[in-house]
Amino acid sequence: METQQRLTWLFTRPQLSQFNVDGKVFIVTGAAQGLGLVLAEGLAEAGGKVYCFDTCKHPDAHWLECQERIRSKHNSTIEYVQQDVTDTAHLQKSIQIVAGANSGLDGVIAAAAIQQVTPALEYTAADVDKMMRINFTGAFMTATCAAREMMRYKRQGSICFIASMSGLIANKDMHTPVYNAGKAALIQLARSLAMEWSSINEDGTGGIRVNCISPGNIKTAMLEDVFSKDKIRMWSESNMLGRLAEPEEFKSAALYLMSEASSFTTGSNLVIDGGYTAW
Template sequence: MAEFNRKSDTVPKPPESRENPTVGIAPSPSENIGQKRLADFDLDGKVFIVTGGARGLGLSLAEALAETGGKVYCFDREPKADEGWNEAARRADKFGGSLHYKQQDVQDTEGLDRTIAEIADKHQRLDGVIAAAGVQHLSPAQEWTRDEVNRMMDINYTGVMMTATSAARQMFKYKIHGSMCFIASMSGTIANKGLLSPVYNSSKAAVIQLARNLAMEWSPIRKDGTGGIRVNCISPGHILTPMVLKNFEEVPGLRETWEKENMMGRLAETTEFKGAALFLLSNASSFMTGNNLVIDGGHTAW
């Protein structure tokens, strides 16, 4: 008996990019020149979802989209957003965009699918997703249990996969040629000095590979006008987030170790990734898909 089932007996094949070229999503060279400053970054009227958007990096990235006119829905498992989120929502309104909070755990696949569909149906579109929800746990490899491994992979990898596929269904439904950005990590390509996190690092490596494969499958535009969805990753270096600050409490001297391991001698602030997110979710990156943007202060460059 087969362990997995397909909805069709036909063996699926990815669309042939040469036969389904992604044309028409790049702005015309004459479209924006001289008409509006930085028009390729303008997200006015577009709709986005950011998972892990209640605080930290996710909130900073959501704010970047809202500051340029986007309607941004922040998903998180907390019952309500904290004070920092409310202040960000106030600022977003000032810039012409908007932030909306939805309590939604990425592990609740049915709820996730339902919430994403409701947002897309309300606006008759869904233009992009940033999948930033994730957890970390420090422990020697031999101490991990099967349940602990499964839980971390369920949030860090499966949660990204389910968010992306649910969003893609809505983009296909409304024939939106959108963009997705997965928050991976430089930890997906290296082992971090001074930090025992084998499952977290493996989950981020899986996310990077997921982006490549979904980009191959969704980037071409099919004959019916669906597709044209670009998929990329951002791989940050060490950032000053609540999760990392907890690591510093658990591992004395870790901050000093990490600061000396990159070329800039410091750790990143969450706001330093806003420009990259805006780039990947806007027309400014219209020829970029299946890639991984490493922003790590030079950590992996030496």
């Protein structure tokens, strides 16, 4: 679709229809559980066909319940694909298979990540390498593998990195220097890839928007298992809303960035932290 035709199409249809992703194909990494699965569910609820990439061989009962709920309530689908984002050769093949089966790919959310809470003086080189291979290199390779397929099929779409407010600040009383640095790198990576891929080329390739979502502290079982109640209370009280986020509160942001509603949004970092970094 030529640029002017595309703009006319965007501006003349009902505004809320821009959030509709019926028939669009997405990949979400790190989507066997947690925030990744919640974001995948949100895209499927809006009509998308979503492939959940993660490392475990088979999804657990919670994931299967989510799949059934999406099928029965929304007549949509999520599919599971065993894929480690650090296995870059196979990652390219897995994304090619998804794109080939659907004659294209419309968007990717790179949510796969790990956390390690360790004072800086106690890190080993192996610790740093493992975290960066998953949190940064894995996200970078996910984006480039996806972009190749989007360009192959001339799909103008969206790529979103799940960064963190930890890429903007040093979290009070949370010893996560490598995690923080990796998330800061993702924010800059989004800007750099947006510069390369956002404009539409003469051959019809390009038009790939690249952005980040930077969540604040999210209420998860992992957070409650790792940190004391006193620390969790302190972090809750450190933002303007006085509480932690629920994973479901990020669904609409992901849908915005994956849909045509964000057609003029690229190279941006959407900070959703309850006001934590605003004061």
